[in-house]
Amino acid sequence: MSEAAGTTPRPSFAGRNPAPNAIDLVGVGVVRESVELLTEVTWRVGNAERWAVLGPNGSGKTTLLRIAGGALWPTRGSVTLLGSRMGTVDLRQLRRRIAVVSASVTRALRPAIAALDVVLTGRTAALETWWDTYDDGDRIEARRLLAVAGLPVEELETRPFGLLSEGERQQVLLARALMGRPELLLMDEPAAGLDLGARERLLARLATLAADRSTPPLVLVTHHLEEIPPGTTHAALLRHGHLLTAGPVEEVLVADAVSEAFGLPVEVGRHGDRYTARARL
Numbered sequence: 001m002s003e004a005a006g007t008t009p010r011p012s013f014a015g016r017n018p019a020p021n022a023i024d025l026v027g028v029g030v031v032r033e034s035v036e037l038l039t040e041v042t043w044r045v046g047n048a049e050r051w052a053v054l055g056p057n058g059s060g061k062t063t064l065l066r067i068a069g070g071a072l073w074p075t076r077g078s079v080t081l082l083g084s085r086m087g088t089v090d091l092r093q094l095r096r097r098i099a100v101v102s103a104s105v106t107r108a109l110r111p112a113i114a115a116l117d118v119v120l121t122g123r124t125a126a127l128e129t130w131w132d133t134y135d136d137g138d139r140i141e142a143r144r145l146l147a148v149a150g151l152p153v154e155e156l157e158t159r160p161f162g163l164l165s166e167g168e169r170q171q172v173l174l175a176r177a178l179m180g181r182p183e184l185l186l187m188d189e190p191a192a193g194l195d196l197g198a199r200e201r202l203l204a205r206l207a208t209l210a211a212d213r214s215t216p217p218l219v220l221v222t223h224h225l226e227e228i229p230p231g232t233t234h235a236a237l238l239r240h241g242h243l244l245t246a247g248p249v250e251e252v253l254v255a256d257a258v259s260e261a262f263g264l265p266v267e268v269g270r271h272g273d274r275y276t277a278r279a280r281l
Contacts, residue, residue, distance in 0.1 A: 019084075023043065053219060061238055095125070096180070100186045104188075228249075234252070
């Protein structure tokens with residue numbers, strides 16, 4: 001099917017963010033009910049970078065991602081996203097430029113909504129298609145995003161989102177995120193709960209995106225080195241709300257640094273662009 005004249009053109013991510021960094025945090029701290037969730041975090045994500053953020057439970061990963069998505073105000077410090085400093089812009093408009101794939105999005109979606117409609121809602125970051133109007137070009141693009149993920153497009157035209165497998169849901173949520181032509185893509189443990197096949201299919205899709213120069217900057221949060229997709233350029237390690245180290249992935253994901261972050265001695269292996277970690281027993 002070709003695009004009809006006057007329909008929405010195929011999304012392009014290139015050249016939309018003129019700022020030198022997609023994320024620029026300086027001295028950021030977050031305190032909630034006297035608990036320090038993040039402490040003096042300074043972190044920058046450049047426009048061509050693909051990041052993995054790792055750390056144990058309670059290390060501050062999700063808090064960091066919520067700040068990067070404009071969904072959480074820090075207690076102190078400076079936050080600049082896509083060239084706009086929090087406190088000087090309408091966050092509702094800023095958040096529309098940032099796509100988030102997380103379990104919170106899954107919980108917010110109505111289980112009976114058709115999978116294709118889930119993708120369509122990503123154009124305006126809505127939760128239901130009746131909130132907006134979509135044209136033929138939007139539907140063509142939604143089908144294309146599902147097809148490149150290797151999903152059965154015709155079946156997903158009507159299949160309820162709540163009846164998809166966990167792997168299919170993650171692929172649909174990723175397609176939804178891309179539908180909005182984001183300038184920043186944030187993913188909170190997208191491979192959590194996936195079986196081996198679903199995980200590898202998702203990582204293959206993420207590797208393709210990482211290799212595409214038109215893909216916006218990408219940040220992926222995970223507990224496991226095995227869930228880091230090929231093409232990841234940078235990594236950060238958190239522990240107890242502190243950013244222990246951040247930089248090029250091959251410099252950060254080394255045994256001593258990972259051992260410090262997770263609080264036990266580990267061996268880090270690398271096979272091509274994939275990483276593994278095992279406890280040293």
